[in-house]
Amino acid sequence: MKRNIIAGLAVIFLLSSCNNNEKMLDSLADYNNSREEKGYHFGEELKLPKEVTDHAETITISFGDKETSNLTVDPRFFTLGDNDVTFIVKTKSGETLNQDATINVFANSPEQNISYDIVADYPHDPTNFVEGFLLEGNTVYESAGLDGASKLIKYTLGSSVPSLVEKQPANIFSEGCAIVGDKIYQLTYKNKIGFVYDKNSLKKLSEFPLPNVIGEGWGLTYDGKNLIATDGSKNLFFLDVNDPSKVVRTVAVAGHAEIYDNINELEYHNGYIYSNIWHKPVILKINPATGEVVGKFDFTKLTQENDQGNSEYVLNGIAFKGDHMLVTGKNWAKIYEIAIK
CATH class of the missing domain: 2.60.40 (Immunoglobulin-like)
Structure with a gap:
């Protein structure tokens, strides 16, 4: 009789424990x-x-x-x-x-909506599917993508006719690029490699494997110490400029009430990273130390004027001309010079 009572109490205890455990998990799931x-x-x-x-x-x-x-x-x-x-x-x-x-x-603080004026515009070759966009002096360096049509281009701002073109093999989809001294570093979309070119001649000098953690090559910039790459996620990958296959640190990007993924084309300027968001008509101003988005530009109107009704012709191209920002997009016919207020 005593054995049956003990067994019965054990069953009751087990059922009670299971019930409590289930309530705990349900409560934790609801809270999360x-x-x-x-x-x-x-x-x-x-x-x-x-x-x-x-x-x-x-x-x-x-x-x-x-x-x-x-x-x-x-x-x-x-x-x-x-x-x-x-x-x-x-x-x-x-x-x-x-x-x-x-x-x-x-992020702890709300991002600021940054206002601007368009002070000039310049012609841009509308056949270029812009992936990387750089300005040094009055010279534009541009990485154009798409399979079978990828190339690195050099031209003078104000002229859409290139002075130099370095075409990529048909299996290469070119992505973001950055200037480091007399070299240009360029990512590829899905080939898991990057290229290094001579800036003056655009001749390829070498290539390097992308770090394993970077699934795809998207945007690239240089902060004077490290290359900074994106792969379409929320992350900024800081790479050793002497060994771009090595990730020095990773910073995730978010605003006060929004997580920003699809971080794309990049530009570093005066201590901040500026970034396009793929398929969004905005440019973010990011604190590279924390990943916090401190400001946002809205380029909805410019995008609507230039996308020709094609959802792939997105805003994608940031450079700086002094303190003025240059912006363009995939297959856009213009480059815009922006004075930031």
Whole structure:
């Protein structure tokens, strides 16, 4: 009789424990879902529901290769943007529960809407599918993409007729480019390689494999120390200019209430990174130290005037002429000079 009572109590305890565990996981999932859109900011505490904390011995957040038991959004563990994590809850009854979640982290300060005036425009070859766009002095260096039509071009601002053209093999889709001294570095879209050219002759000097972490080559710029690349994600990859296959650091990009992925063509100017967002008529001003978007330009009107009704003819091309910004796009017939207010 006593054995049956003990067995019955064990079953009741097990059922009660399972029920509590299920409630804890449901409560944690509901909490995570409710916070995903609102997100967090650095320094903010994750205030988990009492159904979890009252029955937990310990709570750990796993990021795959690292863990923390600190329920504060700490930049040592979290990046800006979306963070895929797993909550590991060890209950007071001795069980271990796992709950996957996405924790979005946004910049602490709202990005500024930056106003501007168009002060000049210049002709641009509308057959060029712009992927990289540079200005040095009065000389434009442009990387045009598409399979079978990719090329590196050099011409004088104000003339759409190139002085030099270096055509790519048919299997190469050219992407972003950057000037480093007397060389031009250029990414490729899906070939997992980059090229180095002589800036004056546009003759190819060498090539290098892209780092494994970069899935595709998109945008490229140079901050005077590192090359900075994008791959269509939220990330900026800082590369060793002497060994572009090596990632020095990675910075994720986000605004105050929005995660920006599809980071594309880049330009570094006066301590900030300026970036196109693929298929959006905006340019972001980004703090390279933190990835925070501090400002945003709206070029909706210019895009509508130049896309010819083709959704692929997007804004994509940033350079600086002194403190004025030059902008253009894929297959646009003009380059615009912008005075920033």
